[in-house]
Amino acid sequence: MNSTTNITSAQWIQVGGENKFINATIDGQVFMVPFDTNNKHYVEILKQVAEGDLTIDAAPVLDEE
Amino acid sequence: MALIKLNTRSIPDNAVTPAKVSQNLGRRNIIINGQFQVAQYATSVSSTDGTNEDYTTVDRWFFRYGNNAPGTMTISQSDDAPVGFANSWKFDVTATGTSTGNHHTLFSQFIESEHLRNCGWDYTNPNSYITLSFWIKSSKTGTYCVGMDANDVGGNFKFVKEYTINSANVWEKKTISMPGHASLVFNNDNTRGAELGWNLASGGDRDNATDNTWHTADASRVTANQVNFLDSTNNDLYITGVQLEVGSEATDFERMSFSEELAICKRYFQKSGDYNQYMTNGASTTQFGTGAKAWAPCVEWGGHTAGHATHILSVEMRATPSITKYGNSQAYWGYISSGGSAPTSDNTLAFHQHLYIGADGAGLLGVNNQATGSTIWGAMGGWTASAEI
Numbered sequence: 001m002n003s004t005t006n007i008t009s010a011q012w013i014q015v016g017g018e019n020k021f022i023n024a025t026i027d028g029q030v031f032m033v034p035f036d037t038n039n040k041h042y043v044e045i046l047k048q049v050a051e052g053d054l055t056i057d058a059a060p061v062l063d064e065e
Numbered sequence: 066m067a068l069i070k071l072n073t074r075s076i077p078d079n080a081v082t083p084a085k086v087s088q089n090l091g092r093r094n095i096i097i098n099g100q101f102q103v104a105q106y107a108t109s110v111s112s113t114d115g116t117n118e119d120y121t122t123v124d125r126w127f128f129r130y131g132n133n134a135p136g137t138m139t140i141s142q143s144d145d146a147p148v149g150f151a152n153s154w155k156f157d158v159t160a161t162g163t164s165t166g167n168h169h170t171l172f173s174q175f176i177e178s179e180h181l182r183n184c185g186w187d188y189t190n191p192n193s194y195i196t197l198s199f200w201i202k203s204s205k206t207g208t209y210c211v212g213m214d215a216n217d218v219g220g221n222f223k224f225v226k227e228y229t230i231n232s233a234n235v236w237e238k239k240t241i242s243m244p245g246h247a248s249l250v251f252n253n254d255n256t257r258g259a260e261l262g263w264n265l266a267s268g269g270d271r272d273n274a275t276d277n278t279w280h281t282a283d284a285s286r287v288t289a290n291q292v293n294f295l296d297s298t299n300n301d302l303y304i305t306g307v308q309l310e311v312g313s314e315a316t317d318f319e320r321m322s323f324s325e326e327l328a329i330c331k332r333y334f335q336k337s338g339d340y341n342q343y344m345t346n347g348a349s350t351t352q353f354g355t356g357a358k359a360w361a362p363c364v365e366w367g368g369h370t371a372g373h374a375t376h377i378l379s380v381e382m383r384a385t386p387s388i389t390k391y392g393n394s395q396a397y398w399g400y401i402s403s404g405g406s407a408p409t410s411d412n413t414l415a416f417h418q419h420l421y422i423g424a425d426g427a428g429l430l431g432v433n434n435q436a437t438g439s440t441i442w443g444a445m446g447g448w449t450a451s452a453e454i
Contacts, residue, residue, distance in 0.1 A: 001114065001115060001118045001119070001129050001130060001131070001133070006115075013421050013423070020423065021421070021423040023421070027115070027118070027119065028115070028116075029389055030389055030390075030396065031387035031388065031389055031451070032387060032388040032389070032390070032421060032422060032423040032424075033387045034385040034386070034387065034423055034424055034425065035385075036384050036385035038255060038256060038383070038384035038385070039384045039385055039386070039387060039452065040453065040454065041387045041451075042387075060419065
């Protein structure tokens with residue numbers, strides 16, 4: 001692996017209208033990442049966003065059943 | 066030589082003191098799953114740069130081709146082990162590679178800071194030691210390097226020690242003692258305190274360490290004597306019985322029952338399937354893979370608000386875990402919906418992309434329906450929860 005974790009996508013997921021998780025593809029695996037600064041995936045997302053290497057997309061538009 | 070027989074009556078009560086007892090008989094191995102008996106991820110994977118690195122087979126054990134290092138190996142839990150052990154971790158080279166530059170290929174275990182802070186090691190004292198012991202076997206003999214990367218110090222602060230595999234394909238026990246250092250720091254928290262790493266290959270920019278020394282010069286994890294284990298597809302290597310303990314001598318390996326070890330491992334990784342069900346997605350859009358479990362009925366689920374169900378994790382995890390869901394071939398979870406009526410046997414399971422699961426700080430898994438429309442009565446799918454360091 002590269003020295004940098006490869007995050008290819010990130011999207012907010014809302015619960016009750018509030019951002020609650022980040023749905024992210026990290027090194028090829030999809031994770032629902034919580035907002036916890038002891039979670040290594042969340043720490044890496046924050047780092048890459050701060051460095052301008054990652055943008056978190058808006059929450060998905062809900063569709064009808 | 067005369068033989069003197071002793072019994073308990075002939076030993077004065079004050080003759081045996083803690084200082085004379087060579088072993089700390091309590092819980093002393095800082096390493097988790099040191100006998101490689103727990104493998105919740107998988108029992109075997111083919112690994113190359115970018116594929117099946119990180120945590121992929123035996124619990125708590127990490128592997129990487131650092132800085133895109135070359136080569137391919139099959140990594141597996143093996144039943145080849147020295148007497149007294151049932152399992153080992155095996156590396157079998159399937160495509161050779163020659164590391165250059167800053168490449169480094171290694172396997173390791175990350176240790177929580179608090180586990181080192183509280184283990185009893187007087188780590189800022191150079192006369193105080195922590196001792197690593199392990200059993201290893203390889204077809205590739207020669208000099209290898211193992212070491213500790215002290216993450217809480219900041220920057221580069223690594224101890225590197227050479228060891229030699231003397232005979233091909235023979236189990237050998239190695240013992241390495243590491244001294245404390247005035248600059249060592251281990252915080253009293255649950256983050257990464259140290260990485261204990263065994264090197265398999267390294268490029269020329271990463272072999273500048275000096276044997277048996279803490280160094281800060283660069284990111285080198287090996288000396289220039291490190292062999293290239295990946296130089297032949299005939300090479301394989303096994304390791305087991307890994308123990309890290311306070312003191313200058315190695316004691317007998319501390320045995321753990323499977324259930325004890327599994328419970329400890331679940332602080333870092335859990336999954337919905339049975340122990341030996343390795344999580345997969347289904348083969349089609351209408352099929353589950355292995356590890357899918359019936360979910361609790363979904364309360365207040367449906368309409369235009371996010372509903373939820375909860376599941377209590379079996380062990381409190383190190384941190385709020387990241388969740389990966391498993392379902393049909395698109396990793397969608399299944400659900401039963403019957404509008405406002407109670408479900409019947411006529412209701413079929415459908416799959417939808419907007420069934421999400423995550424974990425909150427209390428260790429519960431929340432299931433969130435991002436789809437709108439009919440009430441959902443139940444959902445089903447598989448999940449893994451990772452709070453690895």
